[in-house]
Amino acid sequence: MSKAIPSIPWSTIYIIRSPINPAIIVTNVGVNSFERRRTNFFIVRATMTVLSRTVAIVTGGSSGLGAATARYLAQNGARVLVGDLGHQQETFQRMANESGLPVVATSSHQGPALAFCEMDVTNSNQIEAALDKVEDIYGEPVNAAISCAGIAVAAKTLSKKGPHSYEDFMKVLTVNTGGTFNVARLAAERMSRREPEGKDGLRGCIINTASIAAYEGQIGQVAYAASKGGVVGMTLPMARELAPLGIRVMTIVSSLCATC
Ligand SMILES: NC(=O)c1ccc[n+]([C@@H]2O[C@H](COP(=O)([O-])OP(=O)(O)OC[C@H]3O[C@@H](n4cnc5c(N)ncnc54)[C@H](O)[C@@H]3O)[C@@H](O)[C@H]2O)c1
Numbered sequence: 452m453s454k455a456i457p458s459i460p461w462s463t464i465y466i467i468r469s470p471i472n473p474a475i476i477v478t479n480v481g482v483n484s485f486e487r488r489r490t491n492f493f494i495v496r497a498t499m500t501v502l503s504r505t506v507a508i509v510t511g512g513s514s515g516l517g518a519a520t521a522r523y524l525a526q527n528g529a530r531v532l533v534g535d536l537g538h539q540q541e542t543f544q545r546m547a548n549e550s551g552l553p554v555v556a557t558s559s560h561q562g563p564a565l566a567f568c569e570m571d572v573t574n575s576n577q578i579e580a581a582l583d584k585v586e587d588i589y590g591e592p593v594n595a596a597i598s599c600a601g602i603a604v605a606a607k608t609l610s611k612k613g614p615h616s617y618e619d620f621m622k623v624l625t626v627n628t629g630g631t632f633n634v635a636r637l638a639a640e641r642m643s644r645r646e647p648e649g650k651d652g653l654r655g656c657i658i659n660t661a662s663i664a665a666y667e668g669q670i671g672q673v674a675y676a677a678s679k680g681g682v683v684g685m686t687l688p689m690a691r692e693l694a695p696l697g698i699r700v701m702t703i704v705s706s707l708c709a710t711c
Pocket of ligand 1: 510511512513514515516517534535536539570571572573598599600601602626630660661662663704705706707
């Protein structure tokens with residue numbers, strides 16, 4: 452069910468689907484900016500169905516949005532592997548302890564659970580190793596790949612300190628845009644090995660995380676906004692390319708999350 456956007460308080464969480472690109476989902480307070488620009492977005496009823504046969508990798512899943520996503524999925528029956536930088540393992544363990552979910556490392560675990568694998572999204576070998584670990588621990592390839600790993604720098608194109616560091620700009624693009632693509636391409640290959648399910652022949656789902664900065668970047672967000680614009684841009688072609696394989700692709704364009 453959908454309707455035109457009313458005036459809404461900034462504290463209200465809304466999920467909006469773009470009629471131009473249904474794979475782009477805009478959440479939260481960015482609504483008001485869209486309203487100002489009279490963009491024709493629609494509010495949709497949002498429910499997240501987690502199936503007991505969901506086998507997910509969540510990148511950046513030790514902290515913030517990724518941790519909340521990993522926990523939510525596992526608490527609702529999924530088997531989840533968190534791929535994050537090595538120094539985040541303790542944070543992951545704390546989140547897992549608080550959630551009361553089992554942390555597994557043994558082969559062919561069947562019930563809902565969490566697992567951790569040290570993984571940098573810019574390192575293809577480490578992503579492959581994490582996807583191998585999913586198959587070892589949970590006995591089947593991933594059918595959900597959720598990219599929450601991300602970084603930001605705060606710097607202007609030109610400030611009193613001089614021009615923006617090119618290295619910093621490229622680092623943000625490499626992690627946020629390159630890393631998201633890296634995980635999507637390798638996870639898609641694993642999903643393509645699964646048997647298609649249901650009348651739509653679904654094999655899996657890839658969910659990327661962009662940001663409202665892709666459309667409404669603030670001063671000091673030039674690198675971050677560019678990186679998230681890249682994630683938005685890759686969504687539609689990726690969705691078109693992977694649809695024949697039964698792999699859905701979508702991107703969340705979030706403003707400030709409650710996990711912040
Ligand atoms: N928090 C917000 O309000 C908000 C709003 C819009 C978009 N986002 C996006 O949501 C995602 C999560 O944001 P968050 O605020 O929860 O961040 P966060 O800093 O709490 O978590 C980011 C996670 O990514 C991991 N990470 C960073 N670089 C990595 C790499 N190279 N390889 C693997 N993991 C890496 C970090 O270790 C961390 O666990 C990001 O992509 C961010 O841009 C967040």
